[in-house]
Amino acid sequence: MNTVTCVAPVNIAVIKYWGKRDENLILPVNDSISATLDMDHLCAKTTVTASPDFKENRIWLNGKEESMQNPRLQNCLREIRKRAQVSNGMENWKIHIRSENNFPTAAGLASSAAGYACLATTLAKLYKVEGDISGIARAGSGSACRSIYGGFVRWYSGSDPTGIDSIARPIAPATHWSEIRILILVVSDSKKKVSSAEGMKRTLETSEFLKHKVDKIIPTRINEMQKAVLNSDFTTFAELTMKDSNEMHAACLAAYPPCVYMNDISHSIVDLVHKYNDATGTIKAAYTFDAGPNATIFLKERDVSEFVGILNNFFPMSDLYLNGYLKGIPIKAALPSSD
Ligand code: ADP
Ligand code: DP6
Ligand code: CO
16 A cells, blocks of 8 residues: 655736636646745645555545546546556556645635645655656646746746646746735635636637737736746736736626626725725735635735734624634735745
């Protein structure tokens, strides 16, 4: 019997991935850039056991057995098998996978990113796969390829139809920009009604605005963002982050029928960040929203306590942190993780 356990954190995109050019291989229509959180916060923990005594492959997610027929799981296993380095018979043993997230699953907090990055890492260790494994994580969930690396990461969309060049690469380690902090504001921990996969498919098929964003906005913006990160230029980084989030959600609203992920509290957070920035005369905070109502705020370490104070005045804790979720994760600014 062989057992491996790994932990992987979520990552939050500042230039979003929203649209696939290949649904099966999970190839995106544009490059994206994200920051990976440190391991102390939102994480997936996965244990994979291989045994000659197991009769079939099985998976439990958050304690509940799920189907191994999930095509994304099958994609990851197929990619792992292609690169496995074991030849002692273990490659034929059946496996049991157990994965737990320490935060809400499928609520727009990037559980698929942490989950599939963790699965790819754990399987890669078990089967002694070497080299870059971001493509294996990508085969489970696109955003997962970026959680393979710490700090600031770019997922290159690539152009090869096989997806061989659709991989993630670090842009800069977290230590490069050590004053950056990330706050995750949990507005709701409910499962989203429209998954990221369905939402981006519908948006790509029906939203004219998404085409405009992908063709006309992102090609310049992605390089500006990379430059802002490399120059530790918070004003530009923050402005581009907020614009990209607004444009992703505008594209979702322009889908038919519209995909609505943000709610009234999300919009109040947007207002508050703009008022805070206007009042201080500089851009001190930036918001971004994934496919859900929960906000991620980027700010500098020295501004965290001031911002959290203002936040608490406007949103009583109970509105932002649902009971039970934050156990063990106090309100605390997450650092982007290093490699
Ligand atoms: P999120 O915004 O949380 O990423 P998605 O709709 O993108 O939501 O993906 C949620 C799906 O990701 C879950 O329904 C599940 O299939 C998969 N997932 C989440 N966490 C894990 C995990 N730890 N291990 C394996 N799969 C996971
Ligand atoms: C809004 O990676 O969850 O978080 O590839 O279908 O699993 P699939 O989608 P997923 O989409 C993430 C969308 C996003 C933006 C981002 O993380 O870049
Ligand atoms: Co996801």
